[in-house]
Amino acid sequence: MKPDLQRIASQFALEGAIASIDSLGDGFINDTFIVRTAGDAPDYILQRKNRSVFPDVPAMMENIRKVTEHIRRRVVAAGGDPLREVMTVVPTRDGALCYEDEKGDFWAVTVYIADTIAYNKADTAELARKGGEGIGKFQAQLADFNEPLAETIKGFHNIRHRFAQWDEALARDAAGRKKDLAEEIGWIESRRAEMLAFWSKVEDGTIPTHVTHNDTKINNILFDKQGRVLCAIDLDTVMNSTSLNDFGDAIRSYANTGDEDDRDLSRVSLSLEMFAAYTDGYLSQRAAQLCPAEIDHLAFSARYITYEQVLRFLMDYLDGDTYYKIKYPEHNLVRTHAQYKLLCSMEEQYPEMCRIVRETADKYR
Structure with missing residues (x-):
């Protein structure tokens, strides 16, 4: 009804x-x-x-x-x-x-x-830069916010929590799909230690926490008709976490040359041009506020969040598609493969990503 x-x-x-x-x-x-x-x-x-x-x-x-x-x-x-x-x-x-x-x-x-414009995809470097400016501005406006916030989604972007869910999903094998996913499961397990090492720096305070949006794809930024950033929308996931999560999540969508659920994996890669543009916009608002550990791990956060999304799409597929809306039975598996291709592209270009972050941060500090 x-x-x-x-x-x-x-x-x-x-x-x-x-x-x-x-x-x-x-x-x-x-x-x-x-x-x-x-x-x-x-x-x-x-x-x-x-x-x-x-x-x-x-x-x-x-x-x-x-x-x-x-x-x-x-x-x-x-x-x-x-x-x-x-x-x-x-x-x-x-x-x-x-x-x-x-x-x-x-x-x-x-x-x-x-009288606003919203985009489903950043298709120019200038638009990516403005998106980075928008999320940087959102975080900067909340830099002095000190009220308590509820954890509306338990363990969101917390990879230790995600691994606990993942291990349970593997043991449950609710949809009976585990037997066909040995390769994909290997993708997750081979990077487990590296991802936990990053998150431990958040847990021990080496990487500080702030108010974060936690869903920074470009359609959550509104622009006016002249192309200027107005505001961030869709604030359901606003919580306290590391600012790096917002950056990494944005790069995952802005700098992807393909679609999140692209069936043609040859189209999927990380665009360094878009990465550099978003980084420039973001750090134009935030470089002076971020500590050295945050700057040092900014590029890695794109790998971290993309990896987490590979895990989450695959976990939902294992569970029988109970979390994400799907349009066809294999949708979550297609999403898993597309995000993994993006992750591999990030890993291949990681040294250059780090160089771009360092030089951009220096420009604005």
């Missing part, structure tokens, strides 16, 4: 009468709709949050409230436009940050920022 979107949207403190509600986008996790209103009232984004991914939606929405209010104060202080340069959470008519329907699903609303 389809949800009554009109009734659900009416639970929120919207301005203007609801004219229409239509599906928006094709996200992996949440179901997203655009609520059009009559007259001069703003339009809105309505989302059903995925309970299997976000077990505590009220805590997640509290994180978003704290972070967006902090950014809004920074935007106002800088003379910017708080209605366009930061997301605006719309409460329910009872003042809550989300609405729970009769099925136990949680819904949330934000103001739709009109």
Whole structure:
């Protein structure tokens, strides 16, 4: 039975009468709709949050409230436009940050920022640079944020936690697919020690933690019609972690010459041009704030996050595709292979990636 979107949207403190509600986008996790209103009232984004991914939606929405209010104060202080340069959470008519329907699903609303451009892929170096500037700006705006944030997804980007899940998935073999995946499982196991060594530096504080977005693909940055960065959106995964996770996750998508689920692996590689452009944009905002250990591991973070994604896609395939939305039965395995090809390209070009980071950081410090 389809949800009554009109009734659900009416639970929120919207301005203007609801004219229409239509599906928006094709996200992996949440179901997203655009609520059009009559007259001069703003339009809105309505989302059903995925309970299997976000077990505590009220805590997640509290994180978003704290972070967006902090950014809004920074935007106002800088003379910017708080209605366009930061997301605006719309409460329910009872003042809550989300609405729970009769099925136990949680819904949330934000103001739709009109006259903007969003990209599904960075297809020019200049766009990659602006994306890097956008995430760097988001992190910089939160550099002095010191309120506690809930861990909305347990162990997100924590490879020690992911390995615990991975070992359980291997033992479970829920979909009976393990017997056909010896090569792919070998890809994961051969890099286990290296990835744990990196994460241990986060655990012991050598690499510090900050507020991070944790889902930095380019379609989570809004641009105005002149191509200027407006703000980061889709803040469901905002938590405390290392800033390097945001950088690595962005490189995984921005600098990939193919698609995340590309069937043609000959198209998949790391573009050093795009890597350099994103690095330049990011470090233009963050170089002065990052410590030496963060700079030293910035390039490695792209390998780390891409490896983690190989593991997560393969783990979901082993489990019978319970986490990511799939379009066909082998989709997660195709994603695994494409991400592994990208990882191998990063490993081959790693010395040059490190050189680019060092020289760019020096330029901005």
